Amino acid sequence: MRTAAIAAQAPPRVEGSRPVPSEPEQAEERELAFEGFRYTCRIVHQGSPQTEPLLLLGGSSQNRYSWQSHEKWLAPLCTLITVDLPGYGSSDFLPASYDISFLGDAVQHMLTEVGVPEVNLFGGCFGEVVGLRFAQRHPESVRRMVFAAAANRLPALYSEAVPRLTETLERGDIAGAAEGLVRLFMSNPEAGKVRRHAAVARLLQRQFLNQT
Template structure:
């Protein structure tokens, strides 16, 4: 295997008046197209450093703090998911990358799917983790409580609620590093700056105002949707629904993991993404459940809150 490239380039960009930053880890002898990693709302462009040792030998990696997230400018909630998808396109045009492999995790999936729908010509392959076509009920229920706690400065209470929302109940099943990841998530939230907390509040407003899904065409490219087998936020069934709405998507779950599978099983998730993006087999992997084709299984209409097929 090639040695991972360790030198990364930081770029500062401006889209529609909002400054944002991206990080590029180049691979001079790539096996596949550049890989764009769009993480969750609480992640930033450095959240994937631990995955680089397995992914950087395969291709150029791009991570980004989109407007409204990480160290980028604050983005008012009137700017929705279409705006963020357009910012991803702006970044790729500025970087001279006309075609990429696309990964989106949690909120990154929301932005990634909209990007693929709006700008399909940029997408070679799609990988989504922790995906959903509708806002999880637990999120909708928790957002008002979390927002009120943050507005009152009750950071510890909000952090505790965030951990409970993102992580599975300990009785749901065996999850690798469950206690350690819960502590990590709690510490990360407690250490947020006032600017980061303000962005977190605006993120909740953005998502509840604009929603997370539009029934637009999805490019017919090789696609994979996965999540942890014990994901209680964006459940495996919700992931299957997303995969069923895509022309060429397969679905699997990562064993002994929940919504935070990329943290709990970092090497395995990096291996799964790398395999898929380099057209290597993903069937019969010891850390995954059997790969499914959700389009062959009828999803009951009643599963959708909006009644769409």
């Protein structure tokens, strides 16, 4: 198991008479292995938390660093945990034969290994699917949960793209498949700057600090 210390970000300025949250202590990375697959989690520690640790499970194209822009709002409130589960980011490749239950159990394995008995859970996009299965199989580990940005059905755009991308891969055109995936999942360059980071962070603050 590998642990690496990373410099923590300063806490945000707080308006009005509300108390200023304590600054997070530091971030560390833990290299773990589940059922033979190596994976890595990132923990931003908070020595004086106001709520349980917040586990952020992102989408299929995100990794454990994708939520760093939210840390200046969230890390002063609680310990933050992000993870590259098997098949994500820098972790080991996961064959398609492994299902969502495997990923849900990998989440529980991570929490057990890092000594966190209970979390507030946020799942975004595909992270909602993994988070829901984790909560179903390990409800004792979830204090509160919020899910966002997941569709209740597969859009026609994606249904039409899957056969086309599969054919591209079968031809061995890796570059063409990669370009198709980027066009399918990423915002168009003309879309401009995304300005919703602060709004998402404030939503999480309200959900996890005000609910009982």
